[in-house]
Amino acid sequence: MSNADERQIIKNAVNGDRRAFNEIVNRYKQRIYFTVMKMVRNKDDAYDITQDTFIKAYKNLDRFRGDSNFYTWLCRIAINTAINFKSRDKYREMASVADINTVPESIDRPDHNFAENQLFDRLDKAVAGLPAQQKKVFALRYYDQMPHAEIAQVLNLSEGAVKANYFQAIKKLKNEFSDIIYKSESKSAGKEVEK
């Protein structure tokens, strides 16, 4: 879809054309869901946040000025919604914690062994524990693969601040997994640069 097409679709959606809006949803739902999922690390919450994001976007389409990329605008709503999102259902939170502990690996993550699943659980917790700004930058940069300049626009930060937050996030994750990283590092140390 070209930018001109997209602008026309947005214009139609603003004028109440629900089919045009549905096209916007279908175009961006996967990308928004994935980025949000990697921020909140909970499927149900990620789905709810994605839904909320599009509903908010629909209600505010007429306020999209067009001076930034549409996805940048949409992403800003999603990130803000994710940061302020409180899990709606305590029972669901409890259920999801129970899921982590009890769902057999063959159903949940068929391609990974138990040790790897434990590592992923650790990663979920480590990412959840990052400061909000670092979490946002990390999700946008690593998972959404957004350029620094665009992240700066979404989060209203300087590019330097984006890079610094990203660097800090990576450093924290590296420390979090230092036990594993160092173990395997000692096996492969120097190999790459000595070749």
Next chain:
Amino acid sequence: MSCDKYQERLLNFVESGKRDPMPGDLEEHLRGCSGCRNEYNELKELFGFLDRDRERDTYDSRLDTLVVDINEQLDKQSKLVRFNPGAVYSFIGAVAAALFIMLFGMTQQKYFSEDIYYTDYYNGSSIVEYADEAGLGDELLDEMYSSIDKQSIEQIEEYWIENTDYSNIIEDLDEDYIRAIKTAIEQEYKNVS
């Protein structure tokens, strides 16, 4: 060039999936610097793991019906807005009750206002800094946060969406709101002490 700069370049190199060959000067530096060599190996390990994480939870089958779910929500909400005398009277009653509670609450605890959350929302640590200056403890801050209801947060979000370039808002807020907050917290400190 300092090791910090080399390590920044290493991060970019590893993050890009090593699509291009490593620049010569970087490779040369790694040969002679064990610190950066360790950093490089650690980054490779971490990103190998992160790459595997990127492959999981990429899709949720519920997204197939997201459009339907959203349209149902929007229809529901627009029906609520359409005229329904009973709902309108209930709404007016609820607004009146909320106003009464808000006004009553403001007279009791005037600094527990939306403005405080509002400024913190944009300004990061400003409230904490001012609270520290005023000598207020964490408990008081917790109390302040817990007093903010969902309604005010939604209003803030609405406002935020309306003003996508919120750097201007921060500038606007800096003078008026922060001064008000500082005064309020100092006042509260006097009350507490």
